[in-house]
Every structure is written in structure tokens, then in C-alpha cells.
Amino acid sequence: MLLAARGISLRLHKGLVGNRWIGIFTGLTLLGIALAILGAIYRIPFAVDSLPPHPLGFAIALMLTGGLASFILGVWRRSNAAVVVNVLTILAAIAIGLTGASSGALDGEISARQIAQSPASANASVYMLSRSFQYAVNFYQHREVLEWNPQSSEPGRVFAQPARIRELRMLGLKCPEFPEHSALVICEDTGLVDRLPRGGKPQ
Numbered sequence: 104m105l106l107a108a109r110g111i112s113l114r115l116h117k118g119l120v121g122n123r124w125i126g127i128f129t130g131l132t133l134l135g136i137a138l139a140i141l142g143a144i145y146r147i148p149f150a151v152d153s154l155p156p157h158p159l160g161f162a163i164a165l166m167l168t169g170g171l172a173s174f175i176l177g178v179w180r181r182s183n184a185a186v187v188v189n190v191l192t193i194l195a196a197i198a199i200g201l202t203g204a205s206s207g208a209l210d211g212e213i214s215a216r217q218i219a220q221s222p223a224s225a226n227a228s229v230y231m232l233s234r235s236f237q238y239a240v241n242f243y244q245h246r247e248v249l250e251w252n253p254q255s256s257e258p259g260r261v262f263a264q265p266a267r268i269r270e271l272r273m274l275g276l277k278c279p280e281f282p283e284h285s286a287l288v289i290c291e292d293t294g295l296v297d298r299l300p301r302g303g304k305p306q
Contacts, residue, residue, distance in 0.1 A: 166193075169188055227262065228252070262289060263290055
């Protein structure tokens with residue numbers, strides 16, 4: 104970002120007045136970025152029911168407005184002003200778009216932080232986590248969290264990814280009913296005795 108700012112500063116000192124294509128190109132680039140985000144909005148794993156999450160929608164609108172303004176300034180041969188508008192728009196869009204509900208919604212869907220930061224437990228364990236989530240749980244629990252053992256007789260909590268819920272329920276653990284919009288879930292292990300049916304095997 105600093106190198107880009109330095110390059111823009113040097114170009115402004117040299118003078119861009121009269122070079123309409125710089126303003127037009129930068130405006131079209133910004134419009135293209137905003138439209139690309141809109142086109143991919145449903146593929147971004149936001150943990151919300153309505154898209155885009157606030158204030159990302161405002162950031163996209165800001166980029167569309169800034170891109171259009173830059174394009175018009177380029178047509179008017181006001182390239183210096185067009186470049187300034189572009190830089191300020193991008194900086195503002197980044198600051199606005201990745202804060203508030205947007206940040207929390209994205210964090211809840213792809214990060215283990217919100218779940219793994221729950222109070223540390225000596226009897227916490229994990230079940231077939233991907234390597235990145237295993238590292239995250241270890242980090243937020245401040246220790247190496249071991250793999251859950253179905254033969255464990257002690258009750259405790261098990262960190263798992265939502266895709267493993269059905270499997271864990273079959274093994275007798277109590278997992279959330281609606282784990283949507285969460286990278287990790289916590290299932291409750293009530294202990295081997297409570298998990299064993301009359302046949303003596305895990306459910």
C-alpha cells in the first residue's frame with residue numbers, strides 16, 4: 104500500500120492533466136472490482152442469512168460511485184483528481200467493508216476463533232479436525248488438544264466441524280441441532296457409561 108501511494112504521488116508530481124486514459128482506466132478498474140465482488144457475493148462464506156452483510160453493501164456502493172466518478176473525471180481530462188478519488192475510495196471501502204457485521208459474519212464461517220475461544224477445559228478434545236482448525240483450537244485453548252477417544256470414560260467437550268455432527272451423534276454425543284454459519288461446533292460427551300446402550304457398545 105505504501106509503495107502504491109508513493110508511485111501515485113510521483114505520478115501526480117509529474118502531472119497527469121490531459122491524459123484522460125489514466126482516469127478512465129482507473130475508474131473502470133474500480134467499477135470492475137465492485138462488480139466482481141457483487142458477482143461472487145453468494146460464494147463468499149458469510150455467516151448471515153441476508154447478503155450482502157452490513158456494511159459491505161455500503162462499501163460496494165461506495166466503490167461503484169467512486170469508480171463512476173473517476174471515469175467521468177478521466178473523460179474530462181481531470182486525471183489527477185480521478186486518481187485521488189480512486190485511492191481514497193479504495194482505502195475507505197477496505198476500512199468500511201471489513202468491519203462491523205461483515206467482519207463478524209466472515210469470521211464466524213471460516214474461523215475457529217469464536218468457538219475455540221470458549222473457556223479452556225481439561226477434558227476438551229477434538230474429532231477429526233482439519234490441520235488448520237486443529238492448530239487454531241490448540242492456539243486458543245493454550246495447549247495441545249488431543250483427539251477424542253470413544254472409549255474415554257470421562258465427560259467433556261469435543262470440538263468438531265459441522266460435517267461430523269451426524270457421526271458424533273451416532274457415537275452418543277450431544278451436538279447442536281442447528282450448526283449453520285459456524286466453522287466449528289462443540290459436542291458434549293457425557294462419558295462412556297451414559298453413551299453405552301444396553302448392548303454395551305457406543306450408540
